[in-house]
Amino acid sequence: MNARLTPAPANGDLDAFWMPYTANRQFKANPRLLARAEGMHYWTADGREILDGVAGLWCVSAGHGRREITEAVTKQLGTMEFAPAFQMGHPIAFELANRLAKVAPPGLDRIFFTNSGSESVDTALKIAIAYHRARGAGQRVRLIGREKGYHGVGFGGMSVGGMVNNRKVFGASMLPGVDHLPHTLDIEHNGFSRGLPQWGAHLANELERLVALHDASTIAAVIVEPIAGSAGVVLPPIGYLKRLREICDKHDILLIFDEVITGFGRVGKPFASQAFDVTPDLMTTAKGLTNGAVPMGAVFAHRRIYDAFMQGPENVIELFHGYTYSAHPVACAAALATLEVYTKEGLLTRAASLAPEWENAVHSLRGLPHVLDVRNYGLIGAAELEPRAGKPGARGFEVFLKCFERGVMVRQTGDTIAMSPPLIIESKQIARIVETLGSVLRETA
Ligand SMILES: Cc1ncc(COP(=O)(O)O)c(C=O)c1O
Numbered sequence: 182m183n184a185r186l187t188p189a190p191a192n193g194d195l196d197a198f199w200m201p202y203t204a205n206r207q208f209k210a211n212p213r214l215l216a217r218a219e220g221m222h223y224w225t226a227d228g229r230e231i232l233d234g235v236a237g238l239w240c241v242s243a244g245h246g247r248r249e250i251t252e253a254v255t256k257q258l259g260t261m262e263f264a265p266a267f268q269m270g271h272p273i274a275f276e277l278a279n280r281l282a283k284v285a286p287p288g289l290d291r292i293f294f295t296n297s298g299s300e301s302v303d304t305a306l307k308i309a310i311a312y313h314r315a316r317g318a319g320q321r322v323r324l325i326g327r328e329k330g331y332h333g334v335g336f337g338g339m340s341v342g343g344m345v346n347n348r349k350v351f352g353a354s355m356l357p358g359v360d361h362l363p364h365t366l367d368i369e370h371n372g373f374s375r376g377l378p379q380w381g382a383h384l385a386n387e388l389e390r391l392v393a394l395h396d397a398s399t400i401a402a403v404i405v406e407p408i409a410g411s412a413g414v415v416l417p418p419i420g421y422l423k424r425l426r427e428i429c430d431k432h433d434i435l436l437i438f439d440e441v442i443t444g445f446g447r448v449g450k451p452f453a454s455q456a457f458d459v460t461p462d463l464m465t466t467a468k469g470l471t472n473g474a475v476p477m478g479a480v481f482a483h484r485r486i487y488d489a490f491m492q493g494p495e496n497v498i499e500l501f502h503g504y505t506y507s508a509h510p511v512a513c514a515a516a517l518a519t520l521e522v523y524t525k526e527g528l529l530t531r532a533a534s535l536a537p538e539w540e541n542a543v544h545s546l547r548g549l550p551h552v553l554d555v556r557n558y559g560l561i562g563a564a565e566l567e568p569r570a571g572k573p574g575a576r577g578f579e580v581f582l583k584c585f586e587r588g589v590m591v592r593q594t595g596d597t598i599a600m601s602p603p604l605i606i607e608s609k610q611i612a613r614i615v616e617t618l619g620s621v622l623r624e625t626a
Contacts (some may be wrong), residue, residue, distance in 0.1 A: 215584060218245035221603055221610055223590065231585065235592045236603045239410060239442040240473030243522045244605040250474045255516035257511050266508040274508035281479060284520070284529065286454040289464055291487035294476035294508040298441035299333025300406070300464050301465035304480045307339040307502055309402035309435045315489045318433075321397055322358055323404040324460045325388065325434075329364035331411035332404060332439050332465075339402050344412055360395065362387050362405070366415045368554045368565070373547055374416070375540055376558055381418030385425045395602065402463070404437040404468045407453035411442075413597030414556045414563035422453060422459040434487075435462040441478070445469030446523060446604050448559030456559070459612030462486060472519040477512035489563065515584035530606045532560040537607070538608060542615040551576060562600040580621050589617040 214226040222232040224265040266269040282290035313321035328340030343413035406489035409415035438461040443453035450456040465477035490499040543562035554565040581593035
C-alpha cells in the first residue's frame with residue numbers, strides 16, 4: 182500500500198496550475214483530486230475509493246502501483262538517472278528496443294524513442310517525409326489524416342488530426358499540404374454493432390479520390406488510428422484498414438498507424454495492427470509502454486525505412502531529430518519492467534478473452550435513456566448519448582461527474598462516455614462500471 186493520502190491543497194491553492202484539457206474555472210470551483218492509486222482503484226484526497234474505468238488515461242494497463250515497475254525505476258535512479266542519447270548510448274535503451282522489436286508487427290523492428298504520443302506522431306510524420314527524400318522523392322511532403330482523428334497536440338499531429346476544437350483556434354498555423362479522409366462513424370448504418378461494424382469499408386476508397394486530386398507523387402503518408410479513441414471510440418469497418426493498406430501500396434504512400442491507445446494489449450493482441458492483420462510502415466505508441474509510470478513514447482519503423490536512411494558518409498547524422506529525453510534511462514527501466522509484467526501476466530492478450538463478457542456488459546446499456554449507440558472492441562467501450570438541445574457535451578459531462586461521485590471513473594468526450602479499464606480487470610468490476618453508468622443514465626435528464 183502506498184503510505185498515505187496526499188492532503189488536498191487549501192482553498193485558493195489551485196490557481197497556479199493551468200490544467201491541460203480541463204475547464205479550469207469549473208474544476209477549481211469543484212475539484213476532483215486523486216491522491217493515491219493501487220490495482221484497479223484510485224483514492225481521492227478525501228479518502229473515497231474510485232474504480233478506474235479508463236486506466237488513468239488509457240495508459241495504466243497493468244493496474245496501479247505495480248511494485249515491479251516502482252522497483253525498476255528506483256534502481257535505475259540510483260544507478261544512472263540520466264544519460265544523453267545523442268552520439269552516446271546506454272545499455273537498457275538497446276535492450277528495450279530489442280524487447281519491443283520482438284512484440285512488434287512483422288518488420289517494424291526499428292524503434293525511435295520519444296516522451297509522449299504527440300512526440301511520437303510528429304516524429305513519425307517527419308520520418309515519413311525524410312524517408313521519401315532519402316529515396317530521391319523529396320516532393321512527397323503531403324500528409325493525409327482523417328476527420329475525427331486525434332494525434333496529439335504538436336503542430337504536426339494537430340494538422341493531421343480531425344477534431345474541430347483542437348484545430349479551430351490554430352487554423353492559420355497548421356501545416357500546409359494536409360488533407361483528410363472522411364471518418365468512419367455512421368450510426369445510421371452501424372448503430373449498436375458488436376465489435377467491428379459491417380458497413381463502410383468503401384470509405385477507404387476516398388484515399389483514391391485524394392490521390393486523384395493531389396497526385397500520389399506529392400503524398401508522403403496517411404496516418405490513422407486503427408481505433409480512434411479521443412473522438413469517442415470510432416471503429417474501423419471490416420475490411421477498411423486492409424483497403425487503406427492496398428491503396429497506399431499501390432501509390433507508394435506510407436501508412437502510419439497511431440497506436441497510442443490501441444498498443445500494448447488494449448485490443449487483445451499486442452497491437453491493433455496484429456488484431457486486424459494489417460501492417461503499417463510506421464507505428465506510433467506511448468501510454469501503455471510504461472504503464473503510465475514515466476512519460477515515454479516509441480515510434481516503430483519498418484526496417485526498410487530505417488535502411489533507407491543508412492546511406493552516405495557514415496559520420497553524418499542520418500535523421501536530424503531527437504529529444505533530450507529520448508530513451509531516458511528511467512523511462513527505459515519502467516518500460517522494461519512493464520513489458521515483463523505484461524508478458525508474465527498475459528496482459529498483451531488478456532483483453533481477447535475478456536472481450537465477449539465486456540461486449541455483453543457494455544451492450545446492456547442499449548435501450549437506456551439517451552443512448553444513441555454502443556461501440557466496443559477488445560477492452561474498449563463507448564456509449565454515445567443524445568446531446569441536450571443547444572448544449573453539446575452537457576449531458577456527457579453530467580454523466581461523467583455522477584459516475585465519479587458514485588465511485589467510478591469513466592471518460593467523457595462531448596456526449597460520448599468512453600471506457601478502457603486496466604487489462605487486469607475482473608468480472609465484478611466490469612459489472613460495477615456498467616451498472617454505475619446504467620443507473621446514472623436512468624437518473625439523468
Ligand atoms: C491516438 C493518440 N495519438 C496521440 C495522442 C497524444 O498522446 P500524448 O497525450 O501522450 O501526447 C493520444 C492521446 O490520447 C492519442 O489517443
